[in-house]
Amino acid sequence: MNRHLHAAIHGDTAANPIENTNRRQFLKIASMASGGLAIGFTLPGMASPASQDDNISLNAFIHLQENGDTLIYSSRCEMGQGISTALPAAIADEMEADWSRVHVEQAGGDKDKYGDQATGGSASIRTQFEPMRQAGAAAKMMLVAAAAKVWNTSVDNCYAENHFVINKLNKQKLGYGELASLAAKVPVPKDPVLKTKDQYRYIGKALDRHDVGLVTTGQRMYGVDTKLPGMRYAAIVHCPVFGGKLKSLDKTAAMQVKGVTDVIEIPRLDVPYGSVGGVAVVADNSWTAQQAVKKLVVEWEAGPNAVYNTKEYKQQLVANVEKPAKKAAERGDVEKAFAEATHKVSATYTGGHLSHAPMEPNASVVWVQDDSCEVWASTQSPDDIQKTLGGYLKRDPKDIKVNVMISGGAFGRKFKCDYVHEAAAISQQIKAPVQLIWSREEDMRTGYYHSINAQHIEASLDKDGNVTGWLHRIAFPSISSLFNPSLDRAPDNALGDIENHPFGIANLRSESGEAPAHTRIGWYRAVYAIFYGFAFGTFADELAHKAGKDTVKFLNDVYDANTNPEQADQVMRSKAVLALAAKHSGIGKKLPKGEGIGIAVHHSFQSYVAMAVHVKVDGDDIKVLNVDCAIDCGQVLNTDGATAQMEGAVVMGMSLSLYTEISFKDGAVVNSNFHDYPVLRINEMPNVRVHIVDSDAKPTGLGEPGVAPFAPALSNAIFAASGTRYRDIPIKPLSA
Amino acid sequence: MANTVVINSKEYAIDVADDMPLLWFLRDRLEFTGTKFGCGSGLCGACTVHMDGTAIRACVMPISAVAGKSITTIEGLSENGDHPLQKAWVENNVPQCGYCQAGQIMNAASLLATNTSPSDDDIDAAMQGNICRCGTYQRIKKAIKSAAFELAKEV
Ligand code: FES
């Protein structure tokens, strides 16, 4: 399994992976057979460094055609986060291309051509902004050089502007299309000169998504939408308990349903992204297949995870963090700090499993033939499809062709390709292309869940209300358990966000409590930042009250106490977003009775987000009125896209802090659909205002960082409004 | 009763089992994939289409119940994708993943057909059945209002 890849993308070190600073890029250029210019380049993870060669099989991120149309391939997977707009816009900007002449196409899965396409960890912009800009800048320089040749003048006398090269001396213009084929023949610039910030045309502006028109007319193709001649439709029921297996199957009734042709057993494929095992029905259409699945008479042998009951398990996690656990990291002398404390404060926080529940359930089409295998799938990681199917079919991963379809939401779920493996298993047996769409119920019950968790923090304050010591215990089944099922608790590096939190705490110890996994754990939008953000953000508010300070002042003090020079930037940027959110929210002003504003800051995935949540509380009724959200993600590529990501993060943050929780009983998931896994609906949507820090820093991602600070800010707001402190999320679980 | 159904102004024979929901007749039989499957139980609104102008959930509407009726899907809402709602959706960059949006737009179109200047509460009440997991609700509200405003200008 490609654990290195995942460590690089998401890592079990949670939200703050180390940067790879290798900036060397290789451009490759070719003229296209049809005329025009094609530019490709290498990105980290590609097989071979590119060279200059007319006959190379191009990865071709940019195709400039002779009519001026410009095609840019988006190598990362689109799932609503807007990456297929943001990165091509960076190319177009440096290239001085006219955005209205740019068409963006999703690249197929091909690591050799497009480098690492696995899309997660809010990493796309962080890792690809620079190379994309360089390619665009190189294209522009070559077009300028080509024009200079035509005019027989020096390149210094020419400049590019909005799809034209202009001759400064006589104001003559040549269009990009006219120049394309000529440009392909000029030498490739070694060090493309990048624009300065004031020269940006698209970067940092509010940019229209390139494909909205297709969405509003129902023409955008998702994983569920693929149709092939001769394609069959399948539905599936999975083994309800992870690690269990089929005991008996009576398929008679299912086979009698008109239109049903096959019932196929799919045994568990014991690799991290393989099927848990199930039984599939193949029919003329999805509906018939779904109906026939219900007619299967199946008995499962549950296996050892039948002991899993989340209610008791959570209590056990709480017990495990309220007593000494295994030390992960330590600095200073926590015991001494505690002994000398003026005040000691402690609290325990919990959170439940979450299901990603994207609106598009898991779906793909696979066609396995004797000499080929082609996949059409909503996915975040075509590379993992190639590896998993390659392993399953005993073929070279390169021989698995993956068409990356737009995902109807993913949030981390579609990084795992168990559903694609199942379609492959079916297609292989029926010898036809097959579309497998999971029902919502199967999607919810067969997940890679966000970890259930408990945290216990004890801290000491001195007489001035400064934090002197911090003991932080956490227990949660970790993502590492997916790759190493024998783990009985989260590994030390999964606790890195405690040790590396930008709060300045001289004496600190982190401990990992026992928490063996009984189900599959996976990355969920914001990952561990969800619970770390919740505990740090809520506990800071509790400490502020004990210290008799307002929370904003308390936070500033605890950031200022950080004397580690390596974290100076984190401290400064955390404080800046805090100040911005505080200012816009008006925290501290007098509010009507029953209203309150809470604030929290969290640094994750190298971005910084502060949220101030304004609530109105009346008994059990919690109404979120406003959310002021301040972000620092370095240079922003698309301000509208960044704003949309924050609006979405608030909605997801609100769903998980108020409502969503996956429960297990006797090893099986209890929830089944949106009635018992209630996500936020429009009537509860607060007014979200997004404030972006103007920054020249390296751009960082925003898909995830906005989720973390919502829950603590909400909990703090409810406390401010009503005096009730919520330490367990979701606050209003359905099946309490 | 006629065993045909009109979809986007064209008549189609109903040649599937009576109890097949309209959603799957559209998606699998006619291959109109703009209408989406989200929950199959009338809980999410992804499958919203119009029956004689009113929003219905296609996933729980047996094909037999739409015989003789006129159905409009997202593909047929307007000739050129220029219904005021579609325009407002583009102007406000509403979609993120976009998967729920056909249902959102169809539901909103049904609302505007009966209420030309919906209040916030009207929008909340009418649109509550349509989930957007990406969280585009704020923009949906804004877009519905701006479309209502444009429609008011037209009449
Ligand atoms: S798919 Fe019809 S309401 Fe969800």
Ligand code: FES
């Ligand atoms: S835009 Fe993704 S579910 Fe609504």
